[in-house]
Amino acid sequence: MIKLEKVSKEYPRRGHAVRGVTFEVQKGEFVFLTGHSGSGKSTTLRMIHLAERPSEGEVRVSGFSSDMVKDSDVWKLRRRVGMVFQDFRLLQGRTALENVAFALEVTASRSQDITARAQRLLSQVGLAAKSGALVHELSGGEQQRVAIARALVTDPVVLLADEPTGNLDERATRGIMDLFWDINAMGMAVVMATHDLEMVRSYPKARTLELDQGKLVYDSAAVGSRHGGAT
Numbered sequence: 001m002i003k004l005e006k007v008s009k010e011y012p013r014r015g016h017a018v019r020g021v022t023f024e025v026q027k028g029e030f031v032f033l034t035g036h037s038g039s040g041k042s043t044t045l046r047m048i049h050l051a052e053r054p055s056e057g058e059v060r061v062s063g064f065s066s067d068m069v070k071d072s073d074v075w076k077l078r079r080r081v082g083m084v085f086q087d088f089r090l091l092q093g094r095t096a097l098e099n100v101a102f103a104l105e106v107t108a109s110r111s112q113d114i115t116a117r118a119q120r121l122l123s124q125v126g127l128a129a130k131s132g133a134l135v136h137e138l139s140g141g142e143q144q145r146v147a148i149a150r151a152l153v154t155d156p157v158v159l160l161a162d163e164p165t166g167n168l169d170e171r172a173t174r175g176i177m178d179l180f181w182d183i184n185a186m187g188m189a190v191v192m193a194t195h196d197l198e199m200v201r202s203y204p205k206a207r208t209l210e211l212d213q214g215k216l217v218y219d220s221a222a223v224g225s226r227h228g229g230a231t
């Protein structure tokens with residue numbers, strides 16, 4: 001479903017952020033992408049989202065190829081791939097419901113369905129009671145729930161998450177992680193970048209990929225262990 005084949009990303013002046021990375025993610029997998037700061041986690045996620053094109057190699061996602069897809073068609077891929085970020089990236093001054101509804105409008109849903117669907121998505125992430133709250137009235141954990149609801153509007157096949165709990169305390173982190181597991185249990189693949197190895201170890205059922213200076217140095221699936229986590 002996701003396939004990276006000898007993927008590298010080189011930035012002018014900086015050099016290689018990602019070097020020769022090859023891996024596949026199957027439908028419904030839960031994958032942690034770990035590594036130190038600067039190891040290339042965000043760059044890898046951005047390439048899966050086609051926010052960046054690889055300098056070498058190919059990224060394939062749900063039938064789309066980084067070699068083939070035109071810039072004008074990238075939105076079609078984005079409907080298959082949801083993404084959430086550490087800093088939530090919500091529309092400030094809007095309510096939780098408006099944030100999700102706006103994403104539904106952009107994806108051309110029928111207008112009469114929008115409010116009901118946005119409300120349903122907020123219920124799914126445990127935020128039904130806060131749908132009318134403005135973004136700044138929500139806690140960090142609640143804001144991340146809105147961002148997740150927004151990422152689900154197109155019913156993607158994979159949810160990419162870049163340090164989604166990086167701004168949250170322990171309790172909110174646990175709640176958000178439980179939510180990712182619930183979403184994954186419904187069949188959606190999750191690929192989550194994190195440098196929090198303690199958190200990774202507390203989810204031994206997940207697959208772990210580790211990057212070091214842009215190279216893939218560990219894949220728990222490849223070593224036949226689903227319990228080791230990153231070392």
Ligand SMILES: Nc1ncnc2c1ncn2[C@@H]1O[C@H](COP(=O)(O)OP(=O)(O)OP(=O)(O)O)[C@@H](O)[C@H]1O
Pocket residue numbers: 011012014016017035036037038039040041042043044193195
């Ligand atoms: N747009 C860019 N232009 C130039 N260099 C970049 C760009 N984006 C990332 N880099 C560099 O590529 C390397 C990998 O960055 P990346 O953000 O992918 O790492 P990361 O593992 O996600 O780090 P962190 O955990 O700190 O977010 C870093 O050295 C970074 O400075």
